[in-house]
Amino acid sequence: MNDIIERLGDLLTARFGVAPADFSAEATLGDLDLDSLGLVEFELVAEKEFGIKISDEEISPQNTVSDLADLIVSKAAAR
Amino acid sequence: MNWSRFDVAVTGIGMLTPAGIGVNTSWANILAGKSLAAPDPALAGLPVDFSCRVPGFDAETVLGPKLAWKTDRYTQLAMAAAREAVADAGLDPSTWDGARVGVVIGNALGGTPTFEAQHNVFRDEGPDEVSPLTIPMMMTSMAAGYVAMDLSATGPNLVTVTACASGGTAIGIARELLRCGKCDVVLAGGSEASVTPLIASTFAQMKALSRRTEEPDRASRPFDADRNGFVLGEGSAMLVLERTADARARSAPVRAHLSGFGASADAFHATKPDPAGVGVQQAIEMALADAGLCPDEIDHVNAHGTSTQLNDAAEASMLRRVLGERPAVTSVKGVTGHSLGGAGAIEAACTVLSVQHGVVPPTANLEHQGPDIDIDVVAGAPREMPIANAISNSFGFGGQNAVLVVTAAAAT
Numbered sequence: 001m002n003d004i005i006e007r008l009g010d011l012l013t014a015r016f017g018v019a020p021a022d023f024s025a026e027a028t029l030g031d032l033d034l035d036s037l038g039l040v041e042f043e044l045v046a047e048k049e050f051g052i053k054i055s056d057e058e059i060s061p062q063n064t065v066s067d068l069a070d071l072i073v074s075k076a077a078a079r
Numbered sequence: 080m081n082w083s084r085f086d087v088a089v090t091g092i093g094m095l096t097p098a099g100i101g102v103n104t105s106w107a108n109i110l111a112g113k114s115l116a117a118p119d120p121a122l123a124g125l126p127v128d129f130s131c132r133v134p135g136f137d138a139e140t141v142l143g144p145k146l147a148w149k150t151d152r153y154t155q156l157a158m159a160a161a162r163e164a165v166a167d168a169g170l171d172p173s174t175w176d177g178a179r180v181g182v183v184i185g186n187a188l189g190g191t192p193t194f195e196a197q198h199n200v201f202r203d204e205g206p207d208e209v210s211p212l213t214i215p216m217m218m219t220s221m222a223a224g225y226v227a228m229d230l231s232a233t234g235p236n237l238v239t240v241t242a243c244a245s246g247g248t249a250i251g252i253a254r255e256l257l258r259c260g261k262c263d264v265v266l267a268g269g270s271e272a273s274v275t276p277l278i279a280s281t282f283a284q285m286k287a288l289s290r291r292t293e294e295p296d297r298a299s300r301p302f303d304a305d306r307n308g309f310v311l312g313e314g315s316a317m318l319v320l321e322r323t324a325d326a327r328a329r330s331a332p333v334r335a336h337l338s339g340f341g342a343s344a345d346a347f348h349a350t351k352p353d354p355a356g357v358g359v360q361q362a363i364e365m366a367l368a369d370a371g372l373c374p375d376e377i378d379h380v381n382a383h384g385t386s387t388q389l390n391d392a393a394e395a396s397m398l399r400r401v402l403g404e405r406p407a408v409t410s411v412k413g414v415t416g417h418s419l420g421g422a423g424a425i426e427a428a429c430t431v432l433s434v435q436h437g438v439v440p441p442t443a444n445l446e447h448q449g450p451d452i453d454i455d456v457v458a459g460a461p462r463e464m465p466i467a468n469a470i471s472n473s474f475g476f477g478g479q480n481a482v483l484v485v486t487a488a489a490a491t
Contacts, residue, residue, distance in 0.1 A: 017149070018144070019145075037211045
């Protein structure tokens with residue numbers, strides 16, 4: 001799980017302009033300035049990074065990084 | 080109310096051009112008169128493989144990563160130029176009445192780097208992989224939209240699209256917004272960053288670009304006998320415009336006055352200038368009438384001067400006929416190349432600086448003035464001279480013309 005959170009941190013700072021200081025497992029995607037279009041972009045990037053498909057209904061700006069990591073782990077396990 | 084040519088003031092300038100980042104660097108390099116065209120790795124292997132880029136611009140550093148990842152380069156350049164202009168004017172967006180602040184930005188092609196990259200994704204990976212940010216990054220409205228968000232400017236927000244006249248048109252429209260009282264401050268200028276393989280190839284196919292690939296730094300040579308096309312450039316300039324009375328009331332230094340604006344259409348051909356210059360003459364006469372000036376009161380012309388055979392011959396012939404042999408003419412495109420929708424604003428900024436400092440930059444690479452160029456073109460070194468009134472010409476594909484008049488600041 002920590003590995004996934006670390007990879008999410010790398011991804012969000014490299015591709016979505018998130019400041020490393022703002023990133024934490026408890027931060028919501030909204031806190032990190034990902035709006036609705038940013039979330040769709042994130043779905044595309046996450047698909048390549050983690051090899052899983054996330055749909056629009058599965059994430060919202062209220063979700064935390066930790067929620068997202070849970071989702072990725074469960075999707076990867078279900079492959 | 081009766082307006083005089085002293086009623087609209089330029090109180091701030093921002094510039095990011097191939098001559099450098101910031102007004103001081105850009106102006107110093109433009110005065111140095113050396114062409115800055117260079118081989119461009121993004122155009123490697125193409126028939127024309129050189130360009131004029133804004134050197135060393137890093138949007139993440141200048142604007143921060145949160146803005147950089149979701150904006151196209153033309154928007155980034157405009158935001159950086161707007162910030163510099165507002166700071167130069169001594170205005171503070173955290174305290175101004177944003178509803179009275181307008182933004183007018185000229186742009187010709189929008190976010191073509193984004194468009195080309197996403198078209199490649201569409202073609203290679205399919206429709207489900209295309210970025211949802213493609214439209215908000217590529218639309219021509221976005222530079223003005225982001226400048227408004229960045230600087231809390233909620234007044235009228237417009238983009239003018241008149242091809243290579245877009246930046247000049249934007250500044251002219253801004254003058255109108257101040258005169259009709261709909262704004263107290265207008266951030267006006269232009270921006271373009273379309274140095275991409277597709278756009279460069281398209282202009283090359285039109286035979287509009289110089290193909291002097293062996294000597295890119297000699298390619299942009301406005302009014303020279305050996306000119307053979309323009310050099311594709313990028314960049315942005317923004318001006319802060321206010322009514323002079325408002326600027327004086329807050330003790331803001333006035334760089335110069337934006338004293339006239341004229342616009343017209345050639346109604347002649349999609350891309351060729353009318354060799355008789357009827358449309359351009361009409362725009363100059365409209366601008367002079369707006370400023371209340373006669374042709375013999377114009378000391379300096381910052382020409383459109385693209386370095387193509389057709390533009391420079393038609394423009395020179397028209398200038399000679401309309402303004403006579405008196406004005407000292409220059410084209411900064413010899414140094415900067417042609418930044419399309421940004422050019423009119425960059426050149427308006429240069430015209431303000433020329434009037435303010437009493438100096439005309441030389442036209443780079445002007446070694447042998449063309450036999451068809453019967454005007455006084457400044458070459459070799461900057462020419463120091465008092466300038467009471469100057470005009471800046473911008474002409475676009477589509478036949479759109481914009482002419483601005485700049486007048487030296489009145490003694491207070």
